[in-house]
Amino acid sequence: DTGVSQDPRHKITKRGQNVTFRCDPISEHNRLYWYRQTLGQGPEFLTYFQNEAQLEKSRLLSDRFSAERPKGSFSTLEIQRTEQGDSAMYLCASSPLKGSADTQYFGPGTRLTVL
Amino acid sequence: DQQVKQNSPSLSVQEGRISILNCDYTNSMFDYFLWYKKYPAEGPTFLISISSIKDKNEDGRFTVFLNKSAKHLSLHIVPSQPGDSAVYFCAASAQGSNDYKLSFGAGTTVTVRA
Numbered sequence: 536d537t538g539v540s541q542d543p544r545h546k547i548t549k550r551g552q553n554v555t556f557r558c559d560p561i562s563e564h565n566r567l568y569w570y571r572q573t574l575g576q577g578p579e580f581l582t583y584f585q586n587e588a589q590l591e592k593s594r595l596l597s598d599r600f601s602a603e604r605p606k607g608s609f610s611t612l613e614i615q616r617t618e619q620g621d622s623a624m625y626l627c628a629s630s631p632l633k634g635s636a637d638t639q640y641f642g643p644g645t646r647l648t649v650l
Numbered sequence: 651d652q653q654v655k656q657n658s659p660s661l662s663v664q665e666g667r668i669s670i671l672n673c674d675y676t677n678s679m680f681d682y683f684l685w686y687k688k689y690p691a692e693g694p695t696f697l698i699s700i701s702s703i704k705d706k707n708e709d710g711r712f713t714v715f716l717n718k719s720a721k722h723l724s725l726h727i728v729p730s731q732p733g734d735s736a737v738y739f740c741a742a743s744a745q746g747s748n749d750y751k752l753s754f755g756a757g758t759t760v761t762v763r764a
Contacts, residue, residue, distance in 0.1 A: 539693070566750065568751065570752075575756065575757075576756055576757075577654075577739050577741070577754025577755050577756050577757055578694070578739070578752070579754070580751040580752065580753070583750065583751060591751065593751075626693055626694070630750070636682055636699060636701055636745070637682070637743070637745055637750050638684065638696055638699055639684075639696070639752060640696055641686070641693035641694045641695070641696075642693050643691075643692055643693045644692070644693045646691075
């Protein structure tokens with residue numbers, strides 16, 4: 536399977552705990568995105584990387600959220616001191632940046648439940 | 651501020667008939683539009699896209715139409731099949747402005763009846 540992979544698929548945690556999610560993009564895709572989706576809504580942009588550089592962060596990404604892509608391959612998204620409002624599906628996508636159209640391909644997501 | 655809107659939360663269609671999904675946008679800088687399909691507990695799957703230099707793009711049973719003056723796009727699925735039952739998201743980006751992040755609509759749930 537050469538698609539985008541995410542780990543874990545599901546995470547249940549207690550309020551106040553830290554959690555970390557991992558995303559492995561499609562090989563040779565140099566752009567990597569993180570989105571968050573809540574029930575009944577479309578995905579909302581959080582942040583994106585071009586290679587190892589984090590180029591944009593949404594105002595949705597509070598100080599408790601941090602994302603890294605240290606070697607321009609996989610990425611991690613960490614949430615510190617989780618709150619119940621952080622419960623959502625966290626989606627990762629990657630794109631190849633070819634030509635004039637940049638199509639993003641999504642992973643299966645990590646479902647976070649904060650109790 | 652919702653820049654991409656899908657005003658129909660659900661659509662029911664008989665197998666073999668046409669499904670038409672609609673999407674409106676407000677940001678005139680958007681120049682690349684995509685449709686994704688999503689099954690429960692899975693990530694969105696890319697279906698079809700269209701650049702603002704075109705007004706139609708076709709791929710098998712899926713056709714996307716873009717009306718730039720009306721800031722409106724639609725997805726036609728012909729013929730509809732039971733496996734098409736899913737949530738469909740419209741998304742847009744402003745790539746000409748080097749803004750590659752996607753703005754999504756809230757989705758339309760399609761149910762194909764046998």
